[in-house]
Amino acid sequence: MIRLVFRDLLANIPIWLGALVVTAAAGAAVSVAAGLVTSGFGLEFVYAAGLATLASIATILTTVSIVTVLGSVTRLTVDLQRRSYALWQLVGVSSARVTWIVRAQLTVVAVLGSTLGTLIASPFLPGILRFGLSDSSGLQSIQPQTRPESQLVVIVLVSVIVVLGSLKASRRAGGVRAIEVLRNADGDVTRMGIARWILLAITVALSLVLTWSAGNNSEGASGQLLLIGPLFTAVAVCAIPLIAPPLLRTWTKVIPDRTSTSWFLARNAAAFQVSRSTATISALVVTIALPGSFYAAFSTNGNFVRSVTGESTGTLGPGSFLILLGGPLLVSLAGAAATVLMATRTREQEAALVQSAGGGRGLVLLRATWEALILVGTAALISAAVQVVTGVGMAVSLSRISPTLPDFGLGPGVTATAVCALVITAASAIPVASALRRPVREVLAAE
Known part of the structure; x- marks a missing residue:
């Protein structure tokens, strides 16, 4: 069994590379929070408490991002290897053993x-912490400290989060039915399970309660500002299987199929591979909606304070942005790119099929580019809705005290969308361009 664990990992490195990238990003992100805590050792209580508060908020947001993205990555990892799990069962490996093999593989990947x-991240931590604390009043003069034992704690913490967050995906691996998957290797269509419906209801309720409570204070929202945007983002991510597939099919119909052959192929590929597409879209929504909704909440609250006092409030500076959102965004962007790279083999074979049917290299590359932009566009539409709901919700709540104009955080949202478009297009097109140098027969024969 141990031999199978490691041999299968080595045989499917491109697929498992996705989970490895996400866990590496998670380790780097949580290291920043750990550095904040260790920097407070030996300081006065007020400074240590301030650093611990920043660290706890950053850790919570990063953990949510890890669990969200990791769920999509591990589910895609299992779906891409369903045929292998079916073959294992055909040669006598029990379903329970398949489950434990996958869990062992996830544990190895998590630790590595x-x-x-x-x-x-270790050599860069002092500089990151120094820059991150430059916006925090009273904390600018603190000298960052890192300790080896804190790094060990980070490794253990991230590994535990990864293993616990992937339990459902490992059960999916053991639940594969051999005959069913040998007939259809595309995997199950992503659905809203009971647990996801419950989580959606909880996040909706918390979002509404916190948003409404923002209008209970005549001085404006305070602690809620750090949670309202992330909670509305969590609502969107929970509902991705429900809204992403129909939204993708609907908005891409705006451009007629006859306009471009490459668009037609990309649109149908993205719509057909639902599991693969929703995994990428989930990570992209976190990357785009999180900073956009964060700034929407802060800016709308600033509009309220200005209408009441006539004074401007401080905005979220780049240092605070790096400390609070840098980790979650690193994890989510890495996860989005990883989900695209994990399916490289499938995309290469799809490109080879297009070539064998008479399509040129330009058509193949355009198809890969359009597919990436379709995924980013779908995520951007969902994220825009999150930002609008955040801004309008805050404005309605605060308008109970004084009329308040909403802000939608368009600047950060557009910037995040542009970054995602560049990264995902590169992750989709570069491997396909590399595969074009190989003979079509060789690509189609690869397993």
Whole structure:
């Protein structure tokens, strides 16, 4: 069994690379929070408490991002290997053993990834912490400290989060039915399970309660500002299987299929591979909606304070942005790119099929580019809705005290969308361009 665990990992490195990248990003992100805590050792209580508060908020947001993105990545990992799990069962490996093999593989990847991310981040931590604290009143003069034991804690913490967050995906691996998957290797259509419906209801309720409570204070929202945007983002991510597939099919119909052959192929590929598409869209929504909704809440609250006092409030500076949102965005963007790279083999074979049917190299590359932009466009539409709901919700709540104009955080949202478009297009098109140098027969024959 141990031999199978490691041999399968080595045989499917491109697929498992996605989980490794996400866990490495998670290790680097949580290392920043750990650095904040260790920097408070030996300081006065007020400084240590301030650093611990920043660290706790950053850790919570990063953990939510890890669980959200990791769920999509591990589910896609299992779906891409369903045929292998079916073959294992045909040669006598029980369903329970398949489940435990996948869990062992995820544990190995989690430990390796978190260790790698922590080690890579280590030399950069002092500079990151110094810049991050430059916006925090009273904390600018603190000298950052890192300790080896804190790095060990980060590795253990991230590994535990990864293993616990992937339990459902490992059960999916053991639940594969051999005959069913040998007939259809595309995997199950992503659905809203009971647990996801419950989580959606909880996040909706919390979002509404916190948003409404923002209008209970004549001085404006305070602690709620850090949670309202992330909660509305969590609502969108929970509902991704419900809204992403129909939204993708609907908005892409705006451009007629006859306009471009490459668009027709990309649109149908994205719509057909529902599991693959929703995994990428989930990570992209976190990357775009989180900063957009964060700034929407802060800016709308600033409009309220200005209408009441005539004074401007401080905005979220780049240092605070890096400390609070840098980690979650690193994890989500890495996850989005990873989900695209994990399916490289499938995309290469799809491109080879297009070539064998008479399509040129330009058509193949355009198809890969359009597919990436379709995924980013779908995520951007969902994220725009999150930002609008955040801004309008805050404005309605605060208008109970004084008329308030909403802000939608368009600047950060557009910037995040542009970054995602560049990263995802590169992750989709570059491997396909590399595959075009190989003979079509060789690509189609690859397993």
